[in-house]
Amino acid sequence: MARADRASGLTALARAGFAQLAAAGEHLTELSEATGLARAALLEPVAVAADPDGALEALVLVARRDAAAVREVFGTATGAQAVWALVGASHGFGGFYLRHPDELADLTVARTRLPTAAELTGQLMDAVAAHDGFADDGSEAAWVALRIRYRRMLARIAVYDLLSEDPVAAVADVAAALADAAGAALEASLAVARTRIATGGAMSLFSRAEVAATRFAVIGMGKAGARELNYVSDVDVIFVGEADTQALPDLAATRAIDIATRLAIQTMRGVASMEIEPPLWDVDANLRPEGKQGALVRTLESHLSYYDRWAHSWEFQALLKARQIAGDADLGEEYVRAVAERVWGSAARADFVDSVQRMRERVTDNIPAEEVPLQIKLGPGGIRDVEFTVQLLQLVHGLTDPAIRQRGTLDALSALVAEGYIGRVDAAAFDHDYRVLRVLEHRVQLRELRRTHLMPARPEDLRVLARATRLADGAEGVLRVWDDVKREVRDIHVRLFYRPLLSAVAALPEAERSLSTAQAHDRLAAIGFTDPAGALRHIAALTSGSSRKISIQRHLMPIMIRWFADGVDPDYGLLAFRRISERLGATPWFLRMLRDSSGAAESLTRVLSGSRYIGELMEWIPESAAWLDDVGLLQPRSAQALDREARAIQTRHTKISGAMKSVRALRRRELLRAAMATVLGVMSLEELAHALTTITETTIQSLLRAVYRDVVPEEDSSLEFAVIAMGRFGGAELGFGSDADVLFVYRAGSVEPERASTLARKLVTELRAHAEDHRLPMELDADLRPEGRNGPLVRSLEAYREYYRRWSLSWEAQALLRARGIAGSAGLIADFMAMADEVRYPDAVRTPDLREIKRIKARIEAERLPQGAPPERHLKLGPGGLSDVEWLVQVIQLEHAHRVPGLRTTSTLGALDAAVAADLVPKASALRLGQAWRLASRLRSANTLLTGGTSNVLPTDRRQLDGIGRLLTYPPRAASAVEEDWLRAARRGRRVFEKLFYG
Template sequence: MSTRDRSSTLTELARLGFSELGAAESLLAELEQELGLDRETLTGQVADAADPDAALGALARVVRRDPEPVKAIQRDPRGWRALWALLGASTGFGEFYLRRPEELAHLAGAGEYLPSAEELRTALLESVGARDGFAAEGGESAWIALRVRYRAMLARIAAYDLLSAHPVDEIAAVAAILADAAGAALEASLCVARTRISGGSGAALFPREQVAGTELAIIGMGKTGARELNYVSDVDVIFVTGADDGVIEQVGESRVVDIATRLAVQTMRGVSGAEIEPALWEVDANLRPEGKQGALVRTLDSHLSYYDRWAKSWEFQALLKARPIAGDAALGEAYVRAVQPKIWTSAARENFVDSVQRMRERVTEHIPADELAHQIKLGPGGIRDIEFTVQLLQLVHGLSDDRIRQRGTLEALEALVAEGYIGRPEAATFARDYGILRVLEHRMQLRNLRRTHLMPSKPDELRVLARASRLADSGPAVWQVWESVKREVRDIHVRLFYRPLLSAVAALPAEERTLSTEQAHDRLAAIGFADPAGALRHIAALTSGLSRKATIQRHLMPVMIRWFADGADPDYGLLAFRRISERLGDSPWFLRMLRDSSAAAESLTRVLSGSRYVGELMEWIPESAAWLDDDELLIPRTGHALQQEARAIQTRHTTTDDAMRSVRALRRRELLRVAMAAILGVITVEQLAEGLTTITEVTIQATLRAVRREIVPPEDAGLDFSVIAMGRFGGRELGFGSDADVMYVYRPNNVDPQRAHELALQLVAALRRHSEDHRVPLDLDADLRPEGRNGPLARSLDAYVEYYRRWSLSWEAQALLRARGIAGSVKLIAEFMKLADQVRYPASVDLQAVREIKRIKARVENERLPQGADPARHLKLGPGSLSDVEWLVQLLQLQHAHDVPALRTTSTIAALRAAVEAGLVPDASADRLAAAWRLASRLRSANTLLSGQTSDVLPVDRKRLDGIGRLLEYPPRSATQVEEDYLGTTRRARRVFEKLFYG
């Protein structure tokens, strides 16, 4: 061949789709000689091969093994075209025909139509010589014959599928016949099993008449039961046995179960066991009662007893698709009839939807990270999202509507449309996307005749997938199709499940079907609303009318309903949103934010359904919704900025009451800012504590300036007065619901001492009165002052000096460890702190003082816990919680701060780090103490944020505990995990505390 002719030939091969031109040229020359065919005849069907190089290579290998079957099928135009399509899409079929070239004969006429269920059944039963339920023989050769014939019939199905101009339109028919093929294969394998255990392959395990009298029904589950099977997929089954009264009376029920169990084992082995001819697919019986731990075969009565007493919600969802596929048809139908009522009442079970949703989440959680973006079946936007959505709709509404009780996904979609549960446009798009995803999955499984649900990543594989699926003309294009479908499926899940709620209460186009109020009520209850009737009223109020706001909220409400339902308290969240929306009216910025910022809208639902504390404040400060559109607006403001604003407020107002009303509004606003930031994860627990402390300081400073102006006359202006922060306030460690521990100090200067004392007490009283806020209480707690509640509320500096010199107790020195001046005379604060340093950082601590501190700690644990409270759940005083960590750190400070300057800090965590650096606490021990302190602090704040009420006890109520977990960024339904984490963390911290504090 001349160079020009060879170049022309290679160009033609490239045009036909070959990539490896030299190899293709060589193989075609070989086939021309072996088959006696010209080049044009050989390559006439190359266009049907998704991978021409792979098809040609596989064909050449078969011809080398045995050319005659290839010559025969070449004479059949349809068979020849089918062969190229199969070999070009499936290396698995190339290997099959290499093992069994004679099976090419079954491709004659292939591609024109799908084989029928009866045709498949007849062919597979014939392959094992079945008659009257028994095979001709029970040896391994029968299983091999079955597997070979199954693959030959599978090739006819695949040929029709691959040659279809619109495979998405054919997916339902293809998946259905694949399920029928699986049922026929199990039927044939069961015939072999009967022969096998009754002596057909050696010694008989059971008499033939007993085997014949034992009924075994094979129930298809999942995709098999729904007639939606893949080419290579696990076939989920349940085995049910029985026998007529005569057989049971003769041999006993246990004998029948033994026979049926042996039949089931052998039936599964015939399809899935290791033989010369590879297994067809895995038979999976793990959906049976008790799963892998349960009996493989049960009687019908045993199944029903289990479902009545022990079954979980997901098991009823699995039964939704149950269908007899092989074995005793009457027994199988009896099983399905018996479980139907149980399936359709399961949605009424408590927490049904939660349990089903959690099951879906667990599937996603277990996908390896490197597979997530490629998962066609299980990933977000994949097949399972569609099936889950449809099944949940069926189960929720099927309780009262038997017209939507369909096994198949597409049939169920049609029924849901017909009965008005979803709109036709959404269902049509969902159905198309489902078809596309299934075609992609099918093509990937055909490639190697192996189970897979992953999109390929290599360019060559994507190119082959594009050609085989007919969904795109290139690899990048088919990937774009896949990404587009994923996005659409994720979005349509929301629209299918939530939009019909809106239809029940808002005007929609006349051509759209709507849910009745009762149906919408049921749907809201199913997704987690405790008061569905109230929720419907709120939705109606938000979306009714022709205003611009109603129009925007009609569009957004379906999505927001889902977001509310995901929260800890959807009913309160929706109520609070309605109130805020009504307060803001038609504010342009609010409507624009709802319309243009889905992130802000979602954040709004999250904070409202997760926190009554936030919801109640937002009702008073609705304009705070604007912060949700910009994380920078959620960052706590600096003390300097707040001070400037507070001073400006006081400049504008002439009376103390007016000024303090504005200061309280400032405090509420900033508390709300910090709360929203904490819930949305914008700030850390340390930033939260810092922000709350700063707000409290500024409030007290502003209040003191206001009341001093009112109470102290000019002639007494020499009076110095200061507020000293104590406890967690002094340590800048406040959480939501924390008291503000304080002490008050004054110095008369040129004021009469008695007059100075009276003025100081008036200042204290005014501070406490004007700082009161019924919305978000600010309790100025002075119980840490000398002598506690029995001591005077305010003392002069000289009185403090005298007291600490003569009468101070060890606990009072300990209390001073977190003392920090925050308001009033700067000079007086400096002198008081100098005094405090002398008391709290002594050169030495006598042994008796240490014993006293330990004794007081034990008394606090025994006496200060609320009556009836579980100590292990008390976040402040419980073992391993806040007080343990703080008392240990404070003891170390008393003992060592004189010599270790780094310990001279009011911060618990900073002091703990200093103790580690000084070698006083091991690293691992400090880590455990810090973890317990931080977790207890976060839980205290979350407890207050959730309920709007202060509590130091970790709740036992699972719903509240789950809500607290949500605020701490646990996944939904994590109540048990929150509890276990806290108890485990504090248990470890307590061991450290006891060793270091009491040891």
């Protein structure tokens, strides 16, 4: 029976959370006998203990010394719960009560709130019996009393913390109370210090009057200043001293600083020196000017002089949290006010953002390798990642926004989200994760009442931590929570801390940080806006109001204005941005992306101020702004992907009008994607030509499928129809603004010939009608058909064959060199191309035909150049232009393609490479021809992107030339370089052309 009772007792202990069951049973029996309390009564509140084994062992040790004290604390439900919670979470407090069992009595008093700052100061000043800033007892006993009373107050805070329903929610209030307790301890220690150095004290060097007339303030820094202190943490301070000459006119400034220095030393000793009662924490004054090498105490004037002349960026970051916590309140507040102006202007210092980012990286790099996976505070995803991120955002945006000038991390985070500098989702995650990390840090420090920021490694210690935090069940659970928090914190930190917008905002000239001054008009004109009055109207529309969208735009606008001004056409860029913003309305992702992405805001200003083509399309497709956040979204989509989407459109729409409207929208969207990629340097010329060709092919294929289904009845479905690409379209060499040169061909099949001809003509009419797009024109140009504009728009394959056999002219065979089937019947396309090969790759070319080609080329140059346009500026028909290179290559193809397979290509540059390989063109000559052709192609596309219109003439307007150059990656104000490069390339290309074409 006894064995059964014992087993039952052990089971109960196991359920209560004990791990060492035998030892726990023995300790419980001893504690019961010592206190005269039943085991069940002792165990009733044990569930609140994180480490029941450790708590019971500690209580037995205390009971051996003073059983009555233990009996008293267990005599009330409040005391029993408090002692189990406190000693169960903290071996350190177990040791404290072993030294001072009588202190257990304080736990029996029910308290439902944290002590206030005034209560803490009053308690600690009473402990040292301080009056008028001096302690009655100047002996070291006062320090002991101070430390004991401080730990009593610390126990009250810890009990509130450990027993709170939600420790994560309570952590900010707990940290504030800990900071208030530290300030109270320093105040009480300062009272003892004043006694020790005044007459009658242990160091009787100064009179009490002199000490009283020495103004001395303790400035809390770091977590102490921000009221977010840990249980055991270095308390960072700065000391300020002054002589109060009104109280004591003869007190010299140097003597006052001497007294203040001794006050500082004695104050630090009171809480941090080794005495009978262990020290509370270290007082760290190394954040003072010049660090350890600097004077321990300075006057306010000396501090300010240092900050104005010598301070590093990190010192201003540290001063962000400065707060008077002990000593002369007026002097302390004067110090805080004086440094605040310097703190909030520090982000304007050169390379400020980079220096803060590098400092955070150095902190991480200096963590011992074995500690990195355990660091709650300094490691990746730790407390410092949150704090550095928040502080950097504060310092940069606090240049102009007083609303975010907060000391505490959580207060600052709330202000940043309220003012729109951080998204609500990121801010909520940061807030929660920071609190979780602080709870973990608090619990590991409570364990031994010592300074540490390392997660425990042993499973049994992790189990205790899980019970103490109540964040998860068991060791594995608390590790999962910690891993999830670290991962999320690191992700947000990297996105926000390295946000390019921060460096850009910090680098803004002071005059441009606010757009609301009377000088705004002149500033806008000075930085490049040609219509500053209009720009001001747009800015007012974007920034007037109180919505969150307006708030974010107000923050973004100064730096975006600077970026617009750096572009080619800032006035149009700002106007387009306003229109896009209005189109998107309150869409949450847009402004969040501009604020948070790695470069979307700058990219948007670049494409809008550099390209009317893009701006006009983005007004209709504003959601395209999302592509700027992911370079992968700017990559051209494959032909297969576009074809799938086009076919899906046709499946969804039963009416051709609806289907074709959606197909035109698809084309506009993909052309916009290609334009943005080109302006941002994501796409090369070759990739651009391929992308534009693919988009055009997909559009025509979709049009033809829909039109054929609508025009040709089921009984006539044997009619075959195809579209043949010609010119630059056939060569897959399209640029922005290029026409789609095509031929139309049909084969009647079993359809009566006249009806087949009628259906084919109707197909062409409908194709051209549905291809029309008033926003982004696409002309299906059939002028390269046999007989040109005088010939029928569509012919049967047999008609084409007959024509080319009997009447074909040399230029018509030349035009077929770039023929390529792109839509319609595959069989018909194959047969057409076989027929075309016979015409374009003849066994021999007659001399009269070559002479005719050269005559036509000369006539085109003489007759088709626009009147008044300088020939050398015409990119297509002018000397050294596209026409020169293409006609030369085509003549070579006509003459030699029958024996050189490599020349049988529709690509101009591909055929030129084949001609070099076949020794038909010298390599150096081909290089110059290729350079001229490429540059002309790029200039044409850039001109279209810049103006939104199509032109083959290089403009003479210097601003347009500069804009074209910027699109082609020339530096700003490079109009002359663009012009000279083209004229040089054209001259060289023309010389080669004349030698090879006419020679």
